[in-house]
Each structure stands twice: as structure tokens, then as C-alpha cells.
Amino acid sequence: MTNNGAKQELYHPTDEVKQNAFVKDDQAVREASYADPVKFWEDRANELLDWYEPWDKAMDNSNAPFYKWFVGAKTNIIHNAIDRHLDTQRKNKLAFIWIAEDGHAVSMSYFRLNREVSKFANVLKSMGVKKGDTVTIYMGRTLEQVIAMLATTKIGAIHSVVYGGFSTEALAERIEDARSRVLVTQDGSFHRGKVVNLKEIANEAVRRSGHVEHVVTLRRTGHEVEMVEGRDFWWHELMNLPVANGSCETEVMDAEDPLFILYTSGTTGKPKGVLHTHGGYQVQVATTLQYVFDLNEQDRWWCAADPGWITGHSYIVYGPLILGATSVIYEGAPDYPYPDRWWRIVEEYGVTVLYTAPTAIRGLMRFGEAWVKRHDTSSLRLLGTVGEPINPEAWRWYHEVVGGGRCPIMDTWWQTETGGFMITPMPTTPLKPGSGTKPFAGVIADVVDEEGNPVKPGEEGYLVLQHPWPGMLRTVWGDPERYRQQYWSTFEKQGWYTAGDSARKDDDGYFWIIGRIDDVIKVSGYRLGTAEIESALVAHKAVAEAAVIGVPDEVKGNVIHAFVILTQGIAQPEEAELKQFVRDEIGPIAVPAHIEFVEALPKTRSGKIMRRVLRATAMGEDPGDMSTLAD
Numbered sequence: 363m364t365n366n367g368a369k370q371e372l373y374h375p376t377d378e379v380k381q382n383a384f385v386k387d388d389q390a391v392r393e394a395s396y397a398d399p400v401k402f403w404e405d406r407a408n409e410l411l412d413w414y415e416p417w418d419k420a421m422d423n424s425n426a427p428f429y430k431w432f433v434g435a436k437t438n439i440i441h442n443a444i445d446r447h448l449d450t451q452r453k454n455k456l457a458f459i460w461i462a463e464d465g466h467a468v469s470m471s472y473f474r475l476n477r478e479v480s481k482f483a484n485v486l487k488s489m490g491v492k493k494g495d496t497v498t499i500y501m502g503r504t505l506e507q508v509i510a511m512l513a514t515t516k517i518g519a520i521h522s523v524v525y526g527g528f529s530t531e532a533l534a535e536r537i538e539d540a541r542s543r544v545l546v547t548q549d550g551s552f553h554r555g556k557v558v559n560l561k562e563i564a565n566e567a568v569r570r571s572g573h574v575e576h577v578v579t580l581r582r583t584g585h586e587v588e589m590v591e592g593r594d595f596w597w598h599e600l601m602n603l604p605v606a607n608g609s610c611e612t613e614v615m616d617a618e619d620p621l622f623i624l625y626t627s628g629t630t631g632k633p634k635g636v637l638h639t640h641g642g643y644q645v646q647v648a649t650t651l652q653y654v655f656d657l658n659e660q661d662r663w664w665c666a667a668d669p670g671w672i673t674g675h676s677y678i679v680y681g682p683l684i685l686g687a688t689s690v691i692y693e694g695a696p697d698y699p700y701p702d703r704w705w706r707i708v709e710e711y712g713v714t715v716l717y718t719a720p721t722a723i724r725g726l727m728r729f730g731e732a733w734v735k736r737h738d739t740s741s742l743r744l745l746g747t748v749g750e751p752i753n754p755e756a757w758r759w760y761h762e763v764v765g766g767g768r769c770p771i772m773d774t775w776w777q778t779e780t781g782g783f784m785i786t787p788m789p790t791t792p793l794k795p796g797s798g799t800k801p802f803a804g805v806i807a808d809v810v811d812e813e814g815n816p817v818k819p820g821e822e823g824y825l826v827l828q829h830p831w832p833g834m835l836r837t838v839w840g841d842p843e844r845y846r847q848q849y850w851s852t853f854e855k856q857g858w859y860t861a862g863d864s865a866r867k868d869d870d871g872y873f874w875i876i877g878r879i880d881d882v883i884k885v886s887g888y889r890l891g892t893a894e895i896e897s898a899l900v901a902h903k904a905v906a907e908a909a910v911i912g913v914p915d916e917v918k919g920n921v922i923h924a925f926v927i928l929t930q931g932i933a934q935p936e937e938a939e940l941k942q943f944v945r946d947e948i949g950p951i952a953v954p955a956h957i958e959f960v961e962a963l964p965k966t967r968s969g970k971i972m973r974r975v976l977r978a979t980a981m982g983e984d985p986g987d988m989s990t991l992a993d
């Protein structure tokens with residue numbers, strides 16, 4: 363790629379990138395699709411996927427905002443992700459190359475994957491799991507986590523994956539909300555050579571939540587764990603039972619049947635179970651991955667996220683499998699045992715496309731470019747980022763040092779709720795560092811003011827999605843009113859979806875995401891609700907009231923700063939004790955970087971905490987207009 367030296371950096375794709383691109387003229391494809399998004403998605407549904415039975419209607423808006431896609435069609439995403447490959451040469455192709463933190467690797471062909479998934483599907487069935495039931499999966503970054511997800515889907519059940527970095531209370535709440543009778547977990551996971559005791563957390567969460575009747579535990583670390591007689595079973599023992607044979611029919615589903623729940627943070631303390639369905643989601647993930655990352659039979663795709671987040675669901679598990687790709691999954695930390703770990707993996711496994719988060723790039727950048735230069739990373743042809751705005755400095759480092767100046771960077775904006783990429787370059791798009799460029803084909807987005815008028819170029823406004831898309835969430839699990847309220851009430855008259863992000867567009871119509879405008883903080887790309895952290899803090903006996911905010915951090919994007927009012931008559935605890943308390947309740951990702959003990963919190967007369975004032979205080983800035991402050 364070349365920088366044309368214009369005032370605002372613009373990076374044009376090289377001829378080689380253009381020649382290889384699946385979409386040769388992305389601007390033309392985008393524009394053609396904007397006129398009729400439904401037709402665009404319908405064409406992709408025909409082109410990229412098989413269906414047991416076709417749909418009667420591509421989109422049904424009769425009960426907005428409860429939109430439906432591919433109504434009447436029969437499908438199962440597993441058919442497209444696994445079953446159909448077994449009749450082709452892909453049967454012998456690697457679906458996954460899994461690399462353990464200690465360096466040993468396991469390769470799994472599509473044929474073998476189908477056998478393992480079928481076996482575990484039979485195990486789940488033998489435990490009474492049926493179509494429509496939920497299965498909670500709380501594991502580390504193992505192949506078995508992926509197998510557990512796929513097996514659940516194969517039999518028509520609904521998976522709810524809880525990220526292995528969450529702790530007891532967070533897990534218990536999610537099990538409870540999903541009403542799962544079966545939990546799949548592992549003894550522990552490895553992190554920088556140390557064991558994270560997942561089973562202990564799982565056992566405590568099961569005790570707190572009720573509901574769970576059976577726990578399947580994968581042996582990964584081999585340390586001693588408590589197994590409850592009659593409730594707990596080892597993965598390897600179940601997989602050796604005669605009932606766990608390698609053939610299992612894939613359940614025929616309606617396009618609109620639930621596929622998975624994935625909990626994410628919002629404005630209240632209770633996490634939202636974002637619900638996705640079989641039909642539309644598969645179209646969204648397959649199309650976006652094909653158009654944006656150009657996957658072909660020779661590629662070795664590495665999405666370095668955790669399968670436990672939406673990025674992993676869409677672009678480690680379902681998207682790549684539907685396209686018949688070979689994916690790399692790495693279990694451990696990027697800088698373990700040395701800061702060249704990732705670059706060693708790129709070299710050893712010939713990774714061609716790498717997709718990660720800005721925080722990981724910034725973290726690795728700190729170690730210096732010598733760690734990258736030690737390895738042959740010339741196999742890379744495309745790069746990607748997701749999760750938060752990427753600062754131009756990190757963009758340039760990624761582009762120059764990692765990508766050798768030849769790999770375009772796909773800065774993909776999307777959310778747990780959107781299922782797949784929404785604003786994103788394609789390989790032929792001229793790039794500006796820090797911008798996700800333009801809405802994907804079939805996606806109608808804009809930046810508007812409070813009344814819904816488009817703002818002028820350069821001005822900040824609300825990022826809205828103005829037309830339904832197939833991978834959209836269908837509801838909040840068990841709480842349709844919250845779905846309507848959270849996403850569709852701000853621009854109810856217009857029928858638009860509000861993302862919760864602020865953004866601006868420039869003179870070329872490029873989108874620039876500024877950040878969240880609700881009470882959500884992005885820490886190292888993880889999405890955390892202020893209310894969740896606050897309620898964990900006030901659960902401590904010494905804390906009467908708490909307010910948390912995000913403050914900018916060079917590597918993590920944001921870190922958490924907590925303001926705490928102490929309970930009268932109780933001695934002030936050590937800061938470390940409160941931090942440990944939050945870690946035990948929610949997990950290490952939610953631990954505040956700073957805790958400040960205060961006498962009062964700034965509130966409006968209606969009692970709402972003025973986070974703007976707190977932010978200014980934390981950063982030593984002028985808080986601005988204080989006229990609405992109660993006291």
C-alpha cells in the first residue's frame with residue numbers, strides 16, 4: 363500500500379491486493395446494495411449458503427422492531443458450517459489448528475470435527491438436552507469449547523457462552539437468566555503458565571444459581587478439582603461411552619429459531635442476553651467474512667479473539683467454518699513466554715490474515731519492533747482490528763511493522779448485537795487510519811442529531827442503523843421490552859436502531875467512531891457496564907455507594923476509576939481488598955485501576971450521577987457547567 367502524501371493520510375491498495383480481492387469495486391457494490399438492502403442479503407443467502415427449504419419472505423417487518431429474516435426457510439447453521447463440507451474435498455481440509463500455551467498443537471480436519479461434534483451432541487442428548495434448551499459453556503480457549511458450541515447447535519439447543527475471564531457472580535447470574543440445566547466447563551485454563559481455576563468458580567456459581575443438574579468438565583490442566591457425585595462428569599469419560607458415537611442427525615430448524623444467547627453489558631446492572639437466530643446470522647457472518655477478508659482455500663485465518671465473545675462466535679466459529687476456511691486458535695497470552703509469541707505463530711503456521719483488537723496491538727507495540735522482525739511474517743496479506751477505535755499510531759505500527767506496509771487493515775465496526783461487521787473497509791477501499799470507512803453493503807447507517815437530522819461533516823452525533831439487517835439481534839432474552847427500549851426508543855418515529863456510540867463523518871463520507879455515549883466502558887476492548895461494577899462494589903460491606911467511570915489509558919483504551927463512599931462506622935478497607943472483591947465477583951477485567959474514597963458524589967437534582975464531573979475530577983480538568991448539580 364502506498365501513502366499518497368495527502369494532508370489526510372490515505373492508503374491505497376496495491377495492485378496485488380486489487381487482483382486478489384473477492385470484491386473488485388467495493389464502492390460500486392456498496393452503492394448498488396443501498397438501494398435495495400433486502401435484495402442484497404437475499405442474493406448472498408442464495409449464493410453462499412444451502413437451505414433445507416427456501417424462504418417465503420426474505421424480510422418481515424410486520425411486527426417492528428421484532429424483524430424476521432428468511433421467514434419460512436428451514437436450515438441449521440451446522441449444515442452450512444460442517445455437514446455440507448463432508449461431501450467435498452474440504453472433508454480432509456483442516457478446520458482448526460489449535461495451539462496450546464505450552465506450544466503443542468492439535469490439527470482438526472472437517473471430517474474429525476464432525477465426529478467430535480456429533481459425539482458431544484450425543485452426550486448432550488443423553489443428558490436430556492433438547493431443541494430449545496439452553497446450555498451454558500464456561501471454558502478457556504480450547505477446541506472443546508468450540509466443539510461444545512457446535513454440538514449444542516447441532517441438536518437445536520441454544521448455547522450461552524460465558525467468557526472464561528468472568529467470575530462467580532457474573533457466571534451465576536448468566537446461568538440463572540438463561541435457565542441452563544447443563545453447564546460445560548473445564549478444570550482450569552492456562553494463563554501465562556499459571557492455572558486459572560475455572561472449575562472452582564463454576565462450582566460456586568452452580569451453588570448460587572440453582573438450575574444446573576449436570577456439569578461436564580474437560581480435563582485441561584489436570585489439577586485436583588471438586589467433582590460432585592451424580593452431578594459432575596468428565597468430558598473424556600462421557601466421550602468414551604457407547605452412547606457417544608460419531609453419528610448424529612442435524613436438527614432441522616426454522617430460520618428464526620434461536621441459535622445462541624450472548625450476554626453483554628448495558629446501562630443497567632443486569633447483563634442483557636442478546637439473542638441471535640440460525641437463518642439471518644449465518645448470512646451476515648458468511649457474507650461479511652467473504653467480502654472483507656477475502657478468505658480463499660489457501661488462507662490460514664487467525665482471529666485472535668476468544669470464542670467466548672461475539673468476535674469469536676462469528677469469526678472463529680461460524681463464519682470461517684461456513685466458508686470452509688482453516689483457522690488458527692491460540693490458547694494463551696500474546697507475550698508468553700516471550701513478546702514474539704504471536705509473530706512466531708504467524709511464521710510457524712503461515713497465517714495469511716490476522717484479525718485482532720487495538721489493545722493487543724498497542725500492548726505488543728510496547729515491546730518494540732525487534733520482536734516482530736525476528737520472524738518471517740511475509741505470509742500475511744491482510745490485517746484487521748475490532749473492538750474500539752484504533753489510534754493512528756497503533757494503526758501505522760500494525761501496518762508498517764506487522765504488515766510490512768503491504769497489508770490493508772480492515773477496521774471493522776460492529777457489536778454483539780449486530781452479529782457481524784457493519785461499518786468496514788473491504789480490501790480495495792482506500793484507508794484512513796482510525797476510520798472504519800463506510801457502511802458495509804446492505805447496511806444503511808448515518809450520524810444524526812437528537813431529532814434525527816444528519817449532522818454536518820465533522821460534527822459529532824448518534825450512530826444509527828436505519829434499515830434492519832439479517833444478523834441483527836432478535837430480542838433480549840426473556841425481556842422484549844428492554845430490547846425495544848434500549849435499541850429502538852431513541853428514534854422510535856423513524857424506526858432506527860441506536861448503537862450507543864457517537865461518531866462523525868468526514869467530507870468523504872467516512873465514518874469515525876468516537877466512543878460510547880451510554881454507561882458502557884471499553885477496557886482492553888472488553889465491554890463493561892458501569893452499573894455492574896458499581897453493584898459489585900456496593901456488595902462489599904464497607905461500601906455505601908459507588909460510581910465508576912472510564913479514563914483514557916495508552917494501552918487498554920480505558921481503565922476504570924471508582925469513586926467510593928464508605929459505610930458509616932466501618933473502617934476503610936485497603937484498596938487491594940476492594941479490588942480483590944470485584945475480581946471475585948465479576949472477574950479480573952472489571953477490576954478498577956484506581957479507587958478514590960470520597961464523602962459525596964456529584965448528582966443532578968433527580969439523583970443521577972454526573973459522570974462528566976467525575977471524569978473531569980479524575981483527570982484534573984475543569985468540570986464545566988455545574989448548574990444542574992444538586993449540591
Ligand code: PRX
Nearest residue numbers: 748749750751773774775776777778875889
Ligand atoms: O463502541 C463500539 C466498539 O465496541 C462496541 C461493541 O462492543 P461489543 O458488543 O463488545 O463488540 C465488540 C466486537 C464486535 C461498539 O458499540 N467498537 C467495536 N468495533 C469498533 C468499535 N469502536 C471503534 N471502532 C471499531 N472498529
